[in-house]
Amino acid sequence: MSQLAEKKNFFRKEKTWREKMEALIPGFLLLCGLLSVLTTVGIVFTLIKETASFFAEVPFVDFITGTKWTALFSEDQREFGILPLLIGSLQITLGAAVVAVPLGIGSAIYLSEYAPERIRRVIKPVLEVLAGIPTIVFGYFGVTFVTPLLRDFFPDMDFFNALSASIVVGIMILPMIASLSEDAMRSVPRNIREAAYGLGSTRLEVSLKVVLPAALSGIVASFVLALSRAVGETMAVTIIAGSTPSMSFSYLESIQTMTAFMVQASTGDISYHSLPYYSIYAVGATLFVITLTMNLLALYISRRYKEEY
Amino acid sequence: MNPTAISVKNLDLYYGEKQALKNIHVDIDERSVTALIGPSGCGKSTFLRTLNRMNDLIPNVRIEGQILIKDTDIYSDEVDVEMLRKRVGMVFQAPNPFPKSIYENVAYGPRIHGLNDKKKLDEIVERSLRGAALWDEVKDRLKDRATGLSGGQQQRLCIARALAVEPDILLMDEPTSALDPISTLKVEELVQELKKNYTIVIVTHNMQQAARISDKTAFFLNGDLIEYNDTDKLFSNPDHQQTEEYITGRFG
Numbered sequence: 327m328s329q330l331a332e333k334k335n336f337f338r339k340e341k342t343w344r345e346k347m348e349a350l351i352p353g354f355l356l357l358c359g360l361l362s363v364l365t366t367v368g369i370v371f372t373l374i375k376e377t378a379s380f381f382a383e384v385p386f387v388d389f390i391t392g393t394k395w396t397a398l399f400s401e402d403q404r405e406f407g408i409l410p411l412l413i414g415s416l417q418i419t420l421g422a423a424v425v426a427v428p429l430g431i432g433s434a435i436y437l438s439e440y441a442p443e444r445i446r447r448v449i450k451p452v453l454e455v456l457a458g459i460p461t462i463v464f465g466y467f468g469v470t471f472v473t474p475l476l477r478d479f480f481p482d483m484d485f486f487n488a489l490s491a492s493i494v495v496g497i498m499i500l501p502m503i504a505s506l507s508e509d510a511m512r513s514v515p516r517n518i519r520e521a522a523y524g525l526g527s528t529r530l531e532v533s534l535k536v537v538l539p540a541a542l543s544g545i546v547a548s549f550v551l552a553l554s555r556a557v558g559e560t561m562a563v564t565i566i567a568g569s570t571p572s573m574s575f576s577y578l579e580s581i582q583t584m585t586a587f588m589v590q591a592s593t594g595d596i597s598y599h600s601l602p603y604y605s606i607y608a609v610g611a612t613l614f615v616i617t618l619t620m621n622l623l624a625l626y627i628s629r630r631y632k633e634e635y
Numbered sequence: 636m637n638p639t640a641i642s643v644k645n646l647d648l649y650y651g652e653k654q655a656l657k658n659i660h661v662d663i664d665e666r667s668v669t670a671l672i673g674p675s676g677c678g679k680s681t682f683l684r685t686l687n688r689m690n691d692l693i694p695n696v697r698i699e700g701q702i703l704i705k706d707t708d709i710y711s712d713e714v715d716v717e718m719l720r721k722r723v724g725m726v727f728q729a730p731n732p733f734p735k736s737i738y739e740n741v742a743y744g745p746r747i748h749g750l751n752d753k754k755k756l757d758e759i760v761e762r763s764l765r766g767a768a769l770w771d772e773v774k775d776r777l778k779d780r781a782t783g784l785s786g787g788q789q790q791r792l793c794i795a796r797a798l799a800v801e802p803d804i805l806l807m808d809e810p811t812s813a814l815d816p817i818s819t820l821k822v823e824e825l826v827q828e829l830k831k832n833y834t835i836v837i838v839t840h841n842m843q844q845a846a847r848i849s850d851k852t853a854f855f856l857n858g859d860l861i862e863y864n865d866t867d868k869l870f871s872n873p874d875h876q877q878t879e880e881y882i883t884g885r886f887g
């Protein structure tokens with residue numbers, strides 16, 4: 327009898343303790359969520375505030391139409407035209423796309439439609455690991471391996487150049503495209519493939535004419551996401567492409583991207599609350615607007631054109 | 636009697652170690668409807684899919700024996716599997732239209748087999764949709780997404796898509812199991828219509844359906860073909876006791 331009472335008591339105690347925990351959990355989780363929201367708000371707020379200080383001194387039109395970026399020069403020679411930096415980023419992004427899009431789609435098709443399960447199970451995690459390599463490692467891989475290799479073909483090429491950076495950034499975003507596109511292709515139901523095979527399609531026809539179009543929204547979204555990463559890519563392009571803002575759109579010369587400028591400026595000794603300091607935020611805000619737009623675009627594409635099977 | 640369209644001899648099929656079809660012998664008549672019945676897991680789908688080599692897509696399948704279509708063993712090395720599947724079309728259990736327009740669904744088959752002439756494609760699309768008794772319902776919205784059609788319409792679209800490559804033989808794996816009674820009736824009527832020009836092999840779980848639409852019926856049990864007979868005979872006076880037990884609902 328007393329034993330039973332003890333047991334009852336024991337259970338009740340345990341239960342109240344668990345109930346308390348249960349009641350606390352949602353609050354704790356909400357806090358976690360709020361923290362990241364607040365951080366984001368804080369970042370955006372700082373960005374806007376410092377950018378506003380920048381535009382108080384430099385007219386917006388000069389900023390977006392100017393063809394010369396000499397933000398870190400002495401005061402009388404400073405010019406804040408962002409076009410060279412935009413072109414630099416555009417060059418890298420385009421170059422990376424040329425490398426990563428075809429290879430990414432190719433690998434996705436191979437993995438989803440051709441690879442035996444056994445091989446897929448090895449390659450897929452490798453891709454994900456590859457996506458996690460620190461970008462600075464890619465940077466040194468670029469200057470110690472890719473650039474010297476390219477200079478065998480283009481002897482006149484600058485040591486710091488856009489081509490090598492584009493290729494390396496392309497390799498960097500390749501796993502992302504391959505992996506996300508493969509996910510999109512895999513989610514195309516098996517019975518649709520069977521329908522295609524049943525009509526006498528070859529494997530290539532099934533891949534290109536049925537699965538690829540059916541997964542297109544996911545695939546395009548993966549491009550946009552990956553390219554938005556290319557736009558924002560920092561360490562590798564800083565190390566490989568150099569820091570020479572240029573309007574030439576030449577892949578064999580040194581250029582500077584928006585991100586590379588931000589690294590250069592923040593590692594130099596510019597004074598706090600000076601115009602060069604504010605210019606970092608103006609460039610950062612531009613970058614933010616571009617990548618945000620691209621991410622929203624990716625979201626829009628994958629929602630709007632999502633297939634109902 | 637009609638000539639033989641498909642002649643199956645000594646057919647064994649293994650999924651890995653497990654034997655799913657055991658020494659099957661069947662001669663299927665041209666321009667007739669042959670129903671495959673039997674309890675779940677007895678090998679009906681497996682058998683059906685051997686006839687256009689859809690089982691090739693599954694790893695670890697081993698097939699022994701012969702299947703002759705027009706005197707050619709379809710498992711011999713010279714056979715072009717894509718051509719075989721063009722001649723032996725397939726309609727699946729659940730409607731599986733491509734996420735494309737109605738028109739593109741039907742035009743897909745002819746296109747991959749090399750037809751690009753717009754006028755000819757238009758003709759084929761119309762003829763196939765008429766053949767599948769769907770034309771009147773969709774003729775004004777051929778550019779619409781096929782996935783927006785009703786289930787019954789989707790299934791008839793899948794039949795139209797199969798007809799568009801002009802097969803000789805049509806394999807149907809429980810084509811009405813996902814459909815409502817009215818759509819089912821439409822598909823059944825369609826099968827009756829199609830058998831004038833095509834050899835049809837149809838899997839069904841619905842014995843009334845088998846009795847209504849087929850000329851011959853094959854009863855499978857655990858990978859064995861127990862009885863293959865005229866449908867009237869099989870349902871009124873079967874030769875085998877197991878068939879009798881199955882059709883009277885005593886098991887399965």
Ligand SMILES: Nc1ncnc2c1ncn2[C@@H]1O[C@H](COP(=O)(O)OP(=O)(O)OP(=O)(O)O)[C@@H](O)[C@H]1O
Nearest residue numbers: 650655673674675676677678679680681682693840
């Ligand atoms: N891909 C596969 N791998 C291994 N075994 C399989 C595979 N497909 C089917 N089988 C097995 O083969 C046997 C026959 O299956 P099948 O699908 O042909 O049956 P069925 O008669 O069509 O059944 P149902 O009426 O449920 O559709 C079953 O025992 C099943 O488990």
Ligand SMILES: [Mg+2]
Nearest residue numbers: 679680681808
């Ligand atoms: Mg089945």
